[in-house]
Amino acid sequence: MPSIKLISLDQVGFAYGDFQIFADVSLDIVKGNIIGLYGENGCGKSTLLKLILGELKPQQGKITSQEKVKISFLGQNDRDMINGTPLNVEELVLMYHINSIKHMAKSRHNRHVGHLLEDFQLSHIAKSKLNQLSGGQLQRVMIVKTLSTHPDLILLDEPLNQLDEKTQEEMMELILQLKKLGKTIVIILHNKKQLEAIADEIYIFKDKKIFLSEVL
Amino acid sequence: MLGYVFMQKALLVGFLVSLAIPLVGQVLVLRKYSMLGDALSHGALAGVCFGLIVGINPTIAATIIAVFLSFAVTVVGRKMRENSEIAIAIIMSLGVGIAGILSGFIDSSVSITSFLFGSIVAISQGEFYTVVVLSLLVIGLCYIFYYQFMFYSFNELEAGRNGVNVKAINFLFTVMVGLTIAISARIVGALIISSLLVIPVACGLLLSKSYKSNMLTAMALSSLFTLGGITMSFYFDLRPGGTIVVFACLTLIAIMTFQHFQKNNR
Numbered sequence: 001m002p003s004i005k006l007i008s009l010d011q012v013g014f015a016y017g018d019f020q021i022f023a024d025v026s027l028d029i030v031k032g033n034i035i036g037l038y039g040e041n042g043c044g045k046s047t048l049l050k051l052i053l054g055e056l057k058p059q060q061g062k063i064t065s066q067e068k069v070k071i072s073f074l075g076q077n078d079r080d081m082i083n084g085t086p087l088n089v090e091e092l093v094l095m096y097h098i099n100s101i102k103h104m105a106k107s108r109h110n111r112h113v114g115h116l117l118e119d120f121q122l123s124h125i126a127k128s129k130l131n132q133l134s135g136g137q138l139q140r141v142m143i144v145k146t147l148s149t150h151p152d153l154i155l156l157d158e159p160l161n162q163l164d165e166k167t168q169e170e171m172m173e174l175i176l177q178l179k180k181l182g183k184t185i186v187i188i189l190h191n192k193k194q195l196e197a198i199a200d201e202i203y204i205f206k207d208k209k210i211f212l213s214e215v216l
Numbered sequence: 217m218l219g220y221v222f223m224q225k226a227l228l229v230g231f232l233v234s235l236a237i238p239l240v241g242q243v244l245v246l247r248k249y250s251m252l253g254d255a256l257s258h259g260a261l262a263g264v265c266f267g268l269i270v271g272i273n274p275t276i277a278a279t280i281i282a283v284f285l286s287f288a289v290t291v292v293g294r295k296m297r298e299n300s301e302i303a304i305a306i307i308m309s310l311g312v313g314i315a316g317i318l319s320g321f322i323d324s325s326v327s328i329t330s331f332l333f334g335s336i337v338a339i340s341q342g343e344f345y346t347v348v349v350l351s352l353l354v355i356g357l358c359y360i361f362y363y364q365f366m367f368y369s370f371n372e373l374e375a376g377r378n379g380v381n382v383k384a385i386n387f388l389f390t391v392m393v394g395l396t397i398a399i400s401a402r403i404v405g406a407l408i409i410s411s412l413l414v415i416p417v418a419c420g421l422l423l424s425k426s427y428k429s430n431m432l433t434a435m436a437l438s439s440l441f442t443l444g445g446i447t448m449s450f451y452f453d454l455r456p457g458g459t460i461v462v463f464a465c466l467t468l469i470a471i472m473t474f475q476h477f478q479k480n481n482r
Binding site for chain 2: 053072073078081084085086087088090091092094095096098099100101102127128129149
C-alpha cells in the first residue's frame with residue numbers, strides 16, 4: 001500500500017529574533033508512523049511541534065499538508081491546566097469531543113466518550129475530579145482527551161515528563177497501544193531508549209539541524 | 217410578605233438574577249477574573265449617573281457602559297498581557313472617576329445610593345422588564361453555549377485549538393458580563409456585586425464534584441442567598457443588598473468550618 005504523507009516539511013528554518021533555532025529541516029509525516037524527536041533542551045523540538053501545529057510560521061522553507069489534517073496536541077505543561085478546575089474526567093473528554101466533532105447528537109457524544117473511557121481503563125474514575133487524580137491517571141486522561149477529537153495526527157511533547165518510573169512504563173504501554181491502533185504520532189522524549197521502543201523513525205537535533213537517526 | 221406587589225416583583229427579579237449571576241461568575245472565577253465584577257460595577261455607576269442626568273432609564277445606561285467597559289478591560293488586558301489584571305484596576309478607576317464627575321451634576325444623591333447598595337424593592341416597572349429580559353437572555357445564552365463556555369473557562373488557547381470560535385465566545389461573554397453586572401448592581405448594589413458573583417461559585421467549588429454540579433450548586437445557593445436575604449430584609453427592616461451578601465459570606469464560612477472539622481475528625 002502506498003504511504004500517505006500527512007504533512008511534509010521542506011527545508012524549514014525558524015529563528016526567535018536573531019537567534020536561529022534550526023535550519024534546513026526536512027521530514028515527512030507518513031500516516032500510521034510514529035516519529036520520535038530527540039535532542040538537548042532548547043534545540044527546538046517543541047518549536048518544531050508548534051510549526052507542525054500551525055501556531056508558528058516557518059521563516060524559511062515550507063510546510064505542506066493534506067487537506068484538513070486534524071491535529072491534536074499534548075503540551076508538556078498541559079497538566080497545569082487542571083489547576084483550580086472543577087471538571088471531572090468524563091466532562092473533560094466530553095468537552096473536547098463535543099467541541100471538535102460537530103453535528104452529532106448529544107447521546108452519541110456520550111456514547112463515544114463512554115467507549116473511549118472504557119477502552120483506556122478510565123471508566124472507574126470517570127466521575128473523579130481532575131485535581132484528585134494521581135500523576136499517572138491524569139496523564140492517561142490527558143492522552144485520551146487528545147484522542148477524543150479523532151485526530152489524524154497526534155503531537156506529544158514530553159508526555160513522560162515528571163512521571164515516576166512505574167507511571168512512565170504505564171504510559172509507554174499506552175503509547176504502544178496507540179501504535180497498534182495505527183495512530184500517527186510525533187513524540188518528543190528525553191530518553192532515547194524509550195523512543196527506540198516505540199518510534200518508526202527518530203530525528204536527532206544537533207548543531208541547529210536535524211538528522212534521521214535510523215529507520216527501525 | 218407575598219401580599220405586597222413590590223415584594224412579589226422583588227422576589228421574581230431576585231430569583232432570575234440570582235440564577236444568571238453564578239453562570240457568568242463561574243466562568244469569571246475559573247478564568248481568574250473574579251475582580252472584573254468589581255471593576256465593571258463601579259464603572260457602571262458612571263452609566264447610572266449619566267442616565268439620571270439625561271433622564272433615561274439608569275439600568276439601561278449602566279448596561280451600555282458596563283458592556284463598553286467590559287470590552288475595554290479585554291482590550292487593555294491583551295495589551296498588558298503578562299500583567300492583564302492591571303486592566304481591571306485601570307478600568308475601575310476610570311469608571312469611578314467619571315461617576316465622581318457626573319455625580320456633581322445630579323440634584324439628589326438618593327438615586328445613586330440605591331445603585332451603590334441596591335434597591336430591589338424599589339425598582340420601576342421599566343427596570344423590572346429590563347432585568348427580567350436581560351436575565352433570561354443571559355441564562356439562555358449560557359445554556360446554548362454551555363460546552364463552549366466550559367472550554368473557554370478551562371483554557372482559551374486549548375479551546376481555540378479544538379473547535380471553539382474563541383473570538384466569538386469572548387465577544388459574547390464580554391457582553392454577558394456587562395449585562396449581568398449592570399442588572400445585578402440594581403439588586404445587590406455596585407459595591408457588593410462581585411461578592412455575589414464569586415461566593416456561590418466558591419461554595420460550589422468546596423461542595424461539588426464536577427463543573428456541572430458546581431454550576432447547579434452555585435445557582436441553588438445564589439437563589440437561596442438572594443431570596444433569603446430579601447425575606448430577612450423585609451422582616452427585620454434591613455437593606456436587601458447587604459443582607460444578601462452577609463448571608464452568603466456567613467454560609468461560605470460555615471461550609472469551610474464544617475469541612476475543616478470534618479477533615480480533622482477523619
